[in-house]
Amino acid sequence: MSLKRKLARLPRPSISTPVNQQVSSIKPQVEKREEGSVPPENFLLATDTSVVASLKKSRDGADRQQSTLSVRLEHYQQVYSARQRRRSSDLTSTATSVPIAAADASTPEWETTIEQQDAVRIMTHRLSLDYQQGVVPVCRALRQDTLSLSRLALSAEWAEVDLHRVVFLDTETTGLGGGTGIIPFLIGLAWFEDETLVVQQLLLEELGEEEDMMARVHERVAQATGIVSYNGKTYDWPLLRTRAVMTRRPPLPTRPHLDLLHCARRVYRKRLGHVRLVDIEEHVLQMRRHEDISGEEIPSVYWQYLEDRNETDLDKVIVHNVHDLISLVATLVVLTEHYTTLHPDDDPRDQLCRAKVGFRAQDWGRAEQFAQAVVEGQGSPEVIVEAAVLWARLCGRRRDYERAVSILHQATDKVAVASVFAAALHLEIAKIYEHRLKVMDLAWRHAQYTAAAEGLPAQEKRLSRLQRRCKRLAVPITSQLFGC
Amino acid sequence: MSDPKVARHIAFDHREPSQDACYADIPGELSMNVQTALRARGMTRLYSHQAEAFQRAQSGENLVIATPTASGKSLCYNLPVLHALSVAPDTRALYLFPTKALSRDQEEHLRVDMREAGVTQGAITYDGDTPGDARRAARERAGVLVTNPDMVHAGILPNHAGWARFFANLKFVVVDEVHVYRGVLGSHLANVLRRLQRVAAFHGSHPQFLFSSATISNPSAHASRLLGSPVGAVCENGAPSAQRRILVYNPPLINAELGMRRSYISCAVDRAVDLLKANVSTLVFGQSRNNVEVMLKYLRDRLPESELAGEQIQAYRGGYLPETRRRIERGLREGEVRGVVATNALELGIDIGGLDAVICAGYPGTMAALWQRFGRGGRRGRGSLAMLVPSSSPLDQYLAQHPSMIIETPVEEARIDPDNIEILIDHLKCAAFELQFRSPGDTFGDLSSTSLQEALEFLETQRMVRAVSARSGGKTYHWSTEAHPASHVSLRSLSYDNFVIIDVFHERVIGEMDFRSSHTMLHEQAIYQHEGQQYQVEQLDYENHKAFVRKVEPDYYTSAQTRVRVSVLEEEASDILTFGAGITLPVGRGEVDVVEKVIGYKKIRFHTHENVGYGEVYLPAVEKATTAFWIVVPELVVSALPYSRVVVMDGLRGWLKALRAVAAVGLMMDPRDLGSAFVDEPGIGSNGEFSSPRSLVEVQEGRHSFHFEPTMYLFDAVAGGIGLAQRLWEDQSALVRRSAELIDTCPCQHGCPSCVGPGGQSNSDDSLGDRKSAALAMCKHLGVVG
Incomplete structure (x- = not known):
């Protein structure tokens, strides 16, 4: 039988559902806000219905060629500026500790230029100087302390990186996971020119034509002093390296790579649990995207675009990518600023995490500062206990054991002396008394309360050891700590 | 001995x-x-x-x-x-x-x-x-x-x-x-x-x-x-080899008339017990996971703790977790394990040191595998003992009757078909993911450029690849879905579609099983045997590929019954066979649709092997398109025999069994790769024998909807086929002749498991004739044998 007939008999693959179905399931979600009430968060796009309507109208228009994106972006700017004006007034009424640029007067804007070079469409967006992502003005990225950044990154090489020449990277790909058959069809790069953030996107208009796109990426990375990404160490960068091989180009230049996912995870893990970029946007940058496309829909949008060249849904991907990049810059700002200087109103869980980062980065002063803020603040008992133990260890590092004990006592008072939370504190005190200050009877007294932290068997071992040592030193151990 | x-x-x-x-x-x-x-x-x-x-x-x-x-x-x-x-x-x-x-x-x-x-x-x-x-x-x-x-x-x-x-x-x-x-x-x-x-x-x-x-x-x-x-x-071997004694121990006949022999499993265990008691380290190969577990249980039962501790006898098969296998391999190398019962998992060159004796319980289906198994004995240059204990299947008994074949027959050819359509398409997807195809210009091994082009166009219509006109002329085909094709293709149907076996009492995974075997071994109520323990399947979560089992101590094991339906999709070739009597026998070859469904199971008592119960199974059928070779018996021939139609049909069923056995040994094919089915009535299904005495067959046939004649099918067990039907087609007349000779020379009277199957039993009271006589009469009528 001919191959053709055998092929005709093969069961239909169920590997992908029809693309157009997936696409049509993307439904715009317009969030409503009651007039007069103070919104819990600032929204990226205001629900200024007239603007949204005009946006929709233009998107339903017939002309879907080159101009569509610029139209789309133009409207996006209109909406955005409406939001900007509105938000600055909102913010005055909310007592947020996040510094806000006094950008009330100027109207933010970005200029978009589109260039078509063979199979690559180059979209360049220049953001205004006072552009804010959520509550964060992006240009402040340039003013960040790179030493602090290097500590957040747990990587010394970032101390010397010139932030004016860093490139931010985010790609949209034809599938998840790696492999030579997965292609970054939209490569987003962002960098600063003077004070202006330039976002440049390279769109692959046809498969198999990646050479020019890769040449541009190569050139941009070569000029940069470092790469900043969100999960790019695991995902985007290996993918780009693969594409360099597949297009038979020289390997991409290696540059220090800062993966903000790892930094964000270290700082926000306790408070947020998940630290996807959208979580950071919502809870840290205080914004929520409007009509955003979800990650899993992106590949099928691209396949559909290659088929029918309809830009409507592709635009969503392009805007999504622009926002990923801007949020990346904003995240860098917030992460660094709140680590460089202590913000007393920050969530104690974040502060504790920052103290731990400081500890790991051997940034002792900051670690102590953040730990102190937590111990003296209004956090939950668990957070206070963990911070106190950390702080005490930091004191121990400089052999100030008296101070360590007093910190632990202070925390003990705060979380209720005999509570289960206090067990860890008593354990720490017991250790310091036994091993450092050599006051066996006090160690013994505190060891009475450590069961919840170390378990009964360990506590019994500790107690009997301390008893022996007291005996040897002829120290009486008659009284208990709290006189009971 | x-x-x-x-x-x-x-x-x-x-x-x-x-x-x-x-x-x-x-x-x-x-x-x-x-x-x-x-x-x-x-x-x-x-x-x-x-x-x-x-x-x-x-x-x-x-x-x-x-x-x-x-x-x-x-x-x-x-x-x-x-x-x-x-x-x-x-x-x-x-x-x-x-x-x-x-x-x-x-x-x-x-x-x-x-x-x-x-x-x-x-x-x-x-x-x-x-x-x-x-x-x-x-x-x-x-x-x-x-x-x-x-x-x-x-x-x-x-x-x-x-x-x-x-x-x-x-x-x-x-x-x-x-x-x-x-x-x-x-x-x-x-x-x-x-x-x-x-x-x-x-x-x-x-x-x-x-x-x-x-x-x-x-x-x-x-x-x-x-x-x-x-x-x-x-191929010229320059290495020396030590002496090896090769024995065939044929289980004694219990009832010569019915051709009933003692269970080969019990006999293999007997011989292994003799050897182990004489302190001869012994490796016993079983045919299936189930057999291996049964023999392990028998061996442990038979050897008192005082002579050989339970841990000194182990089973080794696929489905065990890697650490268990490592432990057993180490035990064998270090001599702590004296006896091991294994499936073909131990055929390969895993270093287990030297064992003194190898017993094959049942012919593994190919000479190559038999020699590979025998080769596991006497690795350190010492003499060794290799023994085959044939089962009562026709193939095994054919060997037992002609044992010199073991040293005289050339070993089998290995047969593959890289262009099997399903396999080819799967790998072309993977290849497109790895690197785009340029057409014309690119090749895929020895696949013809026309076929490659057709396959790529097929993938394009499936939207798996996207064709792009290249600047230099021609087209390039790029992978164009978000899927990772390689993770959906398993080389041995042994990964993503595996069933996981969960012990509900300990809440842990005790093994895995491939999709096809799971139908016959993990249906609900099945006794699943694992490391000498019996577990009953309490629940089969078919969708999520999980089987929940609980340890039990039954006095029986289960054996699944399968029903098979065959219909011809396309006849690719047809011919006429003629033997001495000048009567024509139409034969054909082509694409068929085969549907297999497990419909029930039998409970079989340990040691006595008597049938002690039956249960039904409700599992989805497994359907595949494959290639088949078939022989049509004209209605004129059927009516010419001095037997009732029922008896003739039974005789044909028996003949099909013999055909399959001969195909396996005479034409050097692995019997597991070959399925068979018999159809004796048009349109509606009928029950008959399929591949083993335990299975039922339901055959439906669309080709002869107006003019129907009984048909015997031999088909590739693998979806898409790997060329076995073609091979049978080429040797059709030798195949028919040898099968007739097998029936003719078998010493039994009314048919036995070693030739046409034990169908004679049910008809033994029928004075009108039995299965063997009918089959033989058919062959003689056609002039295949004298």
């Missing part, structure tokens, strides 16, 4: 003489480092085949080394590789072993060889268990990468850009135990090699291939088919 009670049933006793070695000098052009290493090991010369392999490899020839077990095959492929690593340090080599276990084992040996030869590039095993750091080292530094085809398929090729340096310097690909890659697995491997060569060419290398194989009759043809280009064979 001298016990007369035993000796009476020895059907064959052959002493294979020892063989002297044939040596050759160490080739002068071999790198001095390697020469020194060989001499340091006390090797002043090589076996002739080792020297030959090196010389021919140096000339750039692709080679397959096909010499018996323990003849120093690995040195044949290691020498050219060590030499190349020694003179050109950038050289990379890829070693493929069929199983993870084997690659771990060989890596150790290879490392020693490399160290002694002063080769510092290192050898690394790369498989699912390799930790991240070692993976990087493997990619960047290892001179020899030791892995398996599955890992190349799903791990390396889809990410080949990360292996750029490796592929650019890839000089040798070694594929060990190549006889294992028959049928579906072989057809998959051929496609993996097509992809591998394509990717290597992208990175600028054209590696040389070195295969090794146990004895098969067509090593060169098989390896060439796998590679898609010519491969020369090195």
Whole structure:
């Protein structure tokens, strides 16, 4: 039988559902806000219905060629500026500790230029100087302390990186996971020119034509002093390296790579649990995207675009990518600023995490500062206990054991002396008394309360050891700590 | 064996003489480092085949080394590789072993060889268990990468850009135990090699291939088919061998008239008990996982703790977790385990040291496998004992009646069909994911350019690939979905669609089973046997591929009953067979649709093997399109016989059994690869025998909807077929003649399991005739036998 007939008999693959179905399931979600009430968060796009309507109208228009994106972006700017004006007034009424640029007067804007070079469409967006992502003005990225950044990154090489020449990277790909058959069809790069953030996107208009796109990426990375990404160490960068091989180009230049996912995870893990970029946007940058496309829909949008060249849904991907990049810059700002200087109103869980980062980065002063803020603040008992133990260890590092004990006592008072939370504190005190200050009877007294932290068997071992040592030193151990 | 009670049933006793070695000098052009290493090991010369392999490899020839077990095959492929690593340090080599276990084992040996030869590039095993750091080292530094085809398929090729340096310097690909890659697995491997060569060419290398194989009759043809280009064979064995005594113990007849014999499983266990009691370490091979577990239980029951502790007898089969298998292998090497009952999982060259005796409970289906199993005995140059205990299946009894076939028959050909449509399409998807196809221009192994073009266009209509007009003219086809095709394709139907077996009491996973076996072994209420324990399947979560089992101690095991339906999709060829009587017998070949469904199970009591109950099973049917060969018996012939139609139909069913047996042994096919079905009524299904006495067959036939005649089908058990139907077609008249001879020469009266099956029993009261008489009368009427 001919191959053709055998092929005709093969069961239909169920590997992908029809693309157009997936696409049509993307439904715009317009969030409503009651007039007069103070919104819990600032929204990226205001629900200024007239603007949204005009946006929709233009998107339903017939002309879907080159101009569509610029139209789309133009409207996006209109909406955005409406939001900007509105938000600055909102913010005055909310007592947020996040510094806000006094950008009330100027109207933010970005200029978009589109260039078509063979199979690559180059979209360049220049953001205004006072552009804010959520509550964060992006240009402040340039003013960040790179030493602090290097500590957040747990990587010394970032101390010397010139932030004016860093490139931010985010790609949209034809599938998840790696492999030579997965292609970054939209490569987003962002960098600063003077004070202006330039976002440049390279769109692959046809498969198999990646050479020019890769040449541009190569050139941009070569000029940069470092790469900043969100999960790019695991995902985007290996993918780009693969594409360099597949297009038979020289390997991409290696540059220090800062993966903000790892930094964000270290700082926000306790408070947020998940630290996807959208979580950071919502809870840290205080914004929520409007009509955003979800990650899993992106590949099928691209396949559909290659088929029918309809830009409507592709635009969503392009805007999504622009926002990923801007949020990346904003995240860098917030992460660094709140680590460089202590913000007393920050969530104690974040502060504790920052103290731990400081500890790991051997940034002792900051670690102590953040730990102190937590111990003296209004956090939950668990957070206070963990911070106190950390702080005490930091004191121990400089052999100030008296101070360590007093910190632990202070925390003990705060979380209720005999509570289960206090067990860890008593354990720490017991250790310091036994091993450092050599006051066996006090160690013994505190060891009475450590069961919840170390378990009964360990506590019994500790107690009997301390008893022996007291005996040897002829120290009486008659009284208990709290006189009971 | 001298016990007369035993000796009476020895059907064959052959002493294979020892063989002297044939040596050759160490080739002068071999790198001095390697020469020194060989001499340091006390090797002043090589076996002739080792020297030959090196010389021919140096000339750039692709080679397959096909010499018996323990003849120093690995040195044949290691020498050219060590030499190349020694003179050109950038050289990379890829070693493929069929199983993870084997690659771990060989890596150790290879490392020693490399160290002694002063080769510092290192050898690394790369498989699912390799930790991240070692993976990087493997990619960047290892001179020899030791892995398996599955890992190349799903791990390396889809990410080949990360292996750029490796592929650019890839000089040798070694594929060990190549006889294992028959049928579906072989057809998959051929496609993996097509992809591998394509990717290597992208990175600028054209590696040389070195295969090794146990004895098969067509090593060169098989390896060439796998590679898609010519491969020369090195077959002259220069290694010495120790004496081996080969015995066939045919289980005694219990009822000669019915051809009933004692259970071969019990007999194999008896002989193993004799040997183990005499302190002879013994390996017993069983036919199925189920048999292995039954025999383990019997052996442990039979040997009192005082003589041999339970742990000294172990089972070894697929489905055990890796650590369990490692533990048993170690026990065997160190001599703590004295007896082991295994499936073919132990056929391959895993180092388990030497065992004194090997017993095969049942003929493994091919001579190649039988010899491979026998080869596991006496590895340290001592004499050994090898025994076959045939079952009562026609195939086994055919051998028992003609035991000299064991030493006279050439071993089987390994057969694959890389262009099996389902396999090919799966791998083309993977290949497109790895690298776009240019058309015209690109090739895929030895696939014709027309077929490649058609397949790519098919994938395009499926929106799996996207065709782009290239600037330089022609088209390129790019992978165009977000799926990772390799992770949806399993080379051995042994990964993503596996069923997981969960012990509900301990809440832990105790094993896995492939999709097809799970239907017959994991249906609800089935007794699942594992490491000598019985578990009952309480719930089968078919959708999520989970079977929940609980330990029980029943006095029976279960055996599933399958129903099969066949319909012809397309007749590709038809012909007329004529024998002495001048009556025509239409035969055909083509595509058929086969539906198999497990409908119930029997409960069979341990030891007595009596049927003690029945239950129903409700599982979805498994459907496949495959190729078949069929014989139509004209209604005129049926009515010409002096028997009732019912009896004639039963006779034809019996004849089909004989046909299948002969196809397996006479035409050298693995019976597991061959299904059979009989249809005796148009349109509606009917029950009949299928493949084994336990199964029922429902056959539906659409081809002769107006003019119907009974038809016997033999089909490829593998979806899409691997060319067996074609092979049967080519030898159709020999097939029919030999099957008739088998029935004619069988000593039973009314039919027995060894020829037409025990169907005679049910008709024994029927004075009008029995199955065997009917089948024989049919053959005589047609003039096939005198």
